[in-house]
Amino acid sequence: MKEAEAGTGGESKEAPPERAKRKRRRLKVAHPERCIGCLSCMFACSRINAGRASLDRSAIRVKTQGGLEGDFAVVICRACKDPPCVAACPRGALEKRGDGRVVFKKDLCDGCGACADACLIRAISMDAEGKAIKCKHCGACVAFCPHGVLEMEEVEE
Amino acid sequence: MLRRVLYIDLDKKESFVEDRGDLFEEWLGGTGVATQLLLEECPQGTDPLSPEAPIIFGIGPLTALFPAMTKTVATFKSPLNGELGESYAGGRLAMSMRFAGHEAIVIRGAADRPCYISIRDGEVKIKDARSIWGIPATVVGYILRDVEKGVGRRSIIRIGPGGEQLVKYAGVVVDTYRHFGRLGLGAVFGSKNLKAMVVSGTEDVEVPDPKRYREIYNQLYRTVVKTDAMEKYHDIGTPININVLNQLKGLPTRNFQDSSFEAAEKISGEVLADNYLFRRVSCAHCPIGCIHIGMLKTSFSRHHEYEIRKISYDFELIYALGSNLGVTSPEGILELIEACERQGIDAISTGVVLAWATEALERGLITTEDTLGLALKWDDVEGYLKAIDEIVKKKNEFYSALAEGVEVASEKYGGREFAMALGGNEVPGYHTGPASIVGLTVGVRHSHLDNAGYGIDQKAAKKSLSPEEMVDAIIQEDDARGVYNSLIGCLFARGVYSTENIIEALGSVGIERSVEDLEILGRKIFEEKYRFKVREGFDLKKARIPARFYETVSTVGMVDPETVETMMKIYRERRGWA
Structure with a gap:
């Protein structure tokens, strides 16, 4: 089994300003065919970012296609260069920073769902309180994937 | 934190939810609670295939919260041996029940025509299943996937023709590859005209102290994936x-x-x-x-x-x-x-x-x-x-006799000495020695997973163990597994969840228990299961042991009937039943 460095994910921190020029990192589904459908990534995301056990509060999703006999599909935010979710948000809750990262300001979100609709791959969903669930590319899920399906990669701008 | 029991009545086509915090407080969850619900719901002497016989499903306080806490328990009166029916399945059912918010489900009565149950959070529907009656268990999955919601988070459990035809050892297939396999739950489904149950939900589980929860989680996750505690299950x-x-x-x-x-x-x-x-x-x-x-x-x-x-x-x-x-x-x-x-x-x-x-x-x-x-x-x-x-x-x-199991078939046609059942349940794949034979005979569900007697024999093959030592080891496992099966963990991960780790995990979700509390609970759960078994006619003193066990060499050599008899006697003494 590929060893996962469990517990090193942690909550993402804002990058210090002097490192802002460093290339941004994003989540990547490197080996989707290695997925065993354990959902550990989804539980890691909600546990670490929302402090509870939940599938619905996870920003990463493992879909079954035709039950457990079929292949799994891992749905993640692609960290688009020109993110339609940012353009769609009427409240400025999603903001693209200079380094290309998209930051979600939860208190500005009014739950209209325009961001979720704008994302064709359905990487954004709404939580039970009506706020958007947006991946922040923190890598928590990567640390808890037992099969090396997920990786972090640097983005070539 | 656990309390909700969903009651579904197939006669009246209605359901309601009751707060049963009392049961979860005393019996923790899982098999502890499901055994109590069975004692409550199943009248003494009930025909296992009659509408009066209930089906109970239960999950536990660690379900969906920690790695490998994946099992759902089912309790029922077994149509195969007429006493305690208890079976466990993995798949996605435990998680689905947790997120639907039902910590236990009780199914009463019988439908007058084929039906299936659809549970989405608090919404429960009993739907017509006439068009899928007779269809293989494998195919029913494809069909219900298309008509039911909750993709990716639901569980679909169903029976095949074996359950419909009341084969006494029919099982229930869970999410295609897992099963409530043993002791005939599928026939109980069939007797109720119940083809399937679909469960999905969108609730979360909140924990009192997320930081502590994450720490304990990390520690347990690391043990599961980074040590070889579970390697044999992963590899071959x-x-x-x-x-x-x-x-x-x-x-x-x-x-x-x-x-x-x-x-x-x-x-x-x-x-x-x-x-x-x-x-x-x-x-x-x-x-x-x-x-x-x-x-x-x-x-x-x-x-x-x-x-x-x-x-x-x-x-x-x-x-x-x-x-x-x-x-x-x-x-x-x-x-x-x-x-x-x-x-x-x-x-x-x-x-x-x-x-x-x-x-x-x-x-x-x-x-x-x-x-x-x-x-x-x-x-x-x-x-x-x-x-x-x-x-x-x-x-x-x-x-038809074969469909009743080997006990009935051999009563009718002879060959009792090679009809390989203990406690009325066909035996699993171990001829390791006396601890396996005794373990299967005394075990609450006559399964190798009750107390793993086969493992005790394998130890005895390396370093000789006395009958007393073997019996004590069986009793220890009997009781400890009652607790573990109340959480409910997969037995493959039992090496990870030591008593100490169980206490830590429970503590991190707000349930404080001591080593002594858990020991007492394990013994009580065992006794409650035996209360049901004895009530329904099981008599350990009359247990039939097929002669074949004594005719074929085992891991520890030829097994002597006297050793088995001695161990059975010690077992009854140790349990205070002498």
């Missing part, structure tokens, strides 16, 4: 035991006439992993991925046209439908496993019943008139495939 999987037990003379072969199989290597876990395994999948929230799926590719024309079947395999299935039937090819075993999956019948019981029938025919207790012309012979895969169909169809008196 349970079938690694085929070669191991074969070398130890503990692998039941041709109905326990031998304890090693000349073709073991050919059907070993290693060969299956190298040549047939094509993927592994997991139960929800378990990083191990122990579900081994083999690909069976068979040609159906000369023009390179193939049938592809994806079949999950495990040790017990390879024993029951392989070595115990003298089957020498992995393809043959996979085909037989698939037949059981389609019909929705328990593979262990099916294998043991067919092995008894083969030997009974050999010895002239039955004739080919009884078998409707089938000359059942060891390694005759085609014959066994036909026999499985005839059993489910209850084609004649003989096959």
Whole structure:
């Protein structure tokens, strides 16, 4: 089994300003065919970012296609260069920073769902309180994937 | 934190939710609670296949919160042995129940026509299943996936024709590859006209102290994936035991006439992993991925046209439908496993019943008139495939008897000495010695998973153990597993969840228990299960032990009936039943 460095994910921190020029990192589904459908990534995301056990509060999703006999599909935010979710948000809750990262300001979100609709791959969903669930590319899920399906990669701008 | 019980009445077509915090406080969850609900719901002496017999499902306080806490327990009155029916399944059911917010589900009554139950959070519907009655368990999954919501987070459990026809060892298939296999829950579903149950939900589980929860989680997750505590389940999987037990003379072969199989290597876990395994999948929230799926590719024309079947395999299935039937090819075993999956019948019981029938025919207790012309012979895969169909169809008196289990069949046709059941349940794949025999006889559900007597024998093979030491080890496991099965963890991860780790995990979700609390609870749960067993007529003193166990060499040499008798006596004394 590929060893996962469990517990090193942690909550993402804002990058210090002097490192802002460093290339941004994003989540990547490197080996989707290695997925065993354990959902550990989804539980890691909600546990670490929302402090509870939940599938619905996870920003990463493992879909079954035709039950457990079929292949799994891992749905993640692609960290688009020109993110339609940012353009769609009427409240400025999603903001693209200079380094290309998209930051979600939860208190500005009014739950209209325009961001979720704008994302064709359905990487954004709404939580039970009506706020958007947006991946922040923190890598928590990567640390808890037992099969090396997920990786972090640097983005070539 | 756990409290909600969903009651569904199939007679009245209604349901309600009740707060049963009292039960969860005292009995923790899982099997502790499900045993109490069974005692409450099942009137004494009830016919297991009557509307009065309930079905109960339960999950526990660690469900969906920690790795490998993946099991759901079902309790019912067993149609196979007439006493405690208890069975566990993985898959996604436990998680789905948790997120639907139902910590236990009680099903009462019977529907007047085929139905299935659809549960989405608090919404419960009893729907018409006439159009899917008679359809194989495998196919029902595809159909309900299309008509029901909750993709990716739901669980679909269903029966096949075996359950509909009330085969006494029919099981319930959970999410295609897992099962409530043993003791006949499928027949209980069938008797209620209940084809399936679909569960999904969108709730979360909040924890009182997320930071502490994350710390304990990290520690347990690391143990699961980074140590070799669970490696054997991950790599070759349970079938690694085929070669191991074969070398130890503990692998039941041709109905326990031998304890090693000349073709073991050919059907070993290693060969299956190298040549047939094509993927592994997991139960929800378990990083191990122990579900081994083999690909069976068979040609159906000369023009390179193939049938592809994806079949999950495990040790017990390879024993029951392989070595115990003298089957020498992995393809043959996979085909037989698939037949059981389609019909929705328990593979262990099916294998043991067919092995008894083969030997009974050999010895002239039955004739080919009884078998409707089938000359059942060891390694005759085609014959066994036909026999499985005839059993489910209850084609004649003989096959109807086979559908009742080996106990009933041998009462009728003879061959009691080689009818391999203990406590009325067909035995699993271990001829390791006296601890396995005693463990299966005394175990609450007469399963190798009650107390793992086979493991005690294997220890005894290395360093001799006295009857007292073996009995004490059985009792310790009996009781400890009552607690673990209340959480509910997968037994493959029992090495990870030491008592200390269980206490930590419970503490991190706000349930404080001491070592002593858990010890007392384990014993009480065991006693409550026996309360049900005895109430329904189980008498340990009258337990039948087939003579075959004493005729075939085991891992610890020939087993002496006196050793088993002595251990049974010590067991009763230690339990205070002398």
